[in-house]
Amino acid sequence: MQAALQAAGPQHYPAGALYVVATPIGNLADITLRALHVLALADAIACEDTRHTAPLLRAYGLDGKPLIALHEHNEAEAAQGVIARLQAGQRVACVSDAGTPAVSDPGARLAAACAAAGLRVVPLPGASSVTTAISAAGLAGDGQFVFAGFLPTKPGERASAVDALAAEPRAVVLLEAPHRIAALAHALAALGARPVTVGRELTKQFEQIATLPCAELPAWLAADAQRQRGEFALVLHPADAAAAPGDEARVLRLLLAALPTKTAVKLAAEITGAPRNALYERALALKQMTDDE
Incomplete structure (x- = not known):
């Protein structure tokens, strides 16, 4: 002192x-x-x-x-x-x-x-977990980012929030608790190849920082039970300007309006190249959101 x-x-x-x-x-x-x-x-x-x-x-x-x-x-x-x-x-x-x-x-x-x-x-x-995660993410470009914090916990609302993130060209910082990180990972997987940096237990003894495509996030978490413990700060990297952010969600919504879920997911995966499992999770969330309405 x-x-x-x-x-x-x-x-x-x-x-x-x-x-x-x-x-x-x-x-x-x-x-x-x-x-x-x-x-x-x-x-x-x-x-x-x-x-x-x-x-x-x-x-x-x-x-x-x-x-x-x-x-x-x-x-x-x-x-x-x-x-x-x-x-x-x-x-x-x-x-x-x-x-x-x-x-x-x-x-x-x-x-x-x-x-x-x-x-x-x-x-x-x-x-601050926000600036700590940003500093380790190695973001390219002008360094702009958006702080989104905790996404909604209801599947449909969370899916809509991820749809909005797909159209956000800047980096996005997210926070999540351990009991919801798997659900968030499945929602983010719909963003495909877009990189995400996961910061777990930042500044603590078992700190872990990893950068990988969003599509691989659920499998990365599931590969080791320890990876789902602790508090999380995630940095969604800036969208590739050459890509078409939000295409997967838009295509899936259109197909779901006219086709059964499995058929819509299969076609959406073929059209967009997005992972089928991630699209299926998104489809279920979208259907639940529609049912809630």
Whole structure:
């Protein structure tokens, strides 16, 4: 903590401000000196899960801080309590379970509520699975990317989301949990030869990063049970300008409207060259989406 004090201590940390603090996505050594200083300085810490944040703080010798539960189900209500603390002149730090708050994690509503109340919001940059995955993906071109986060969990909605990604020429960053990664892999397989970089357990002891065609992703996951464990960040590489993004999905939709599923899948595979298994998964999702409607 002495190094944190020496590096960050001379800066000004106004009272009555919300500090949005990035924490490690896995490796405890990835905390910043400024984050340690602010966490030590804070009067209270708003966190996604107190059971996760308490041992994290303990690892840095910062246990004993008042913790405020702030998660997706109570963020609007909890924000009012945080605002009351700030208006009383306290400093409150906001952290998520891992990485930068408000990026597919709680924190955005709190920051907006504080700003609306005329209170200062101070961001502390640090670890993020999004930029970590991008940095290792080796993307060609101008480096532009889109952050899509978690895709819908319902098969039909997820298939529609992947259809939209097929038409996106830029790189796309996706996040996924271990219990849904196989379903996402089958949905992405419809994108055929388009490369995807899979980042699993980033920054942790068993970190794994692999780049392969989307069509091969389901088989890659199934080849080793360990590959379906841990949190995932995936980078869908930019679409080949010479290809026709979305053709597989468009052709499949047209054929399904007039033919039985197996026949439509067989013809779509022959027309587009996309993997038949991936097209069949997509066809089932499209049919379910139609049935739900």
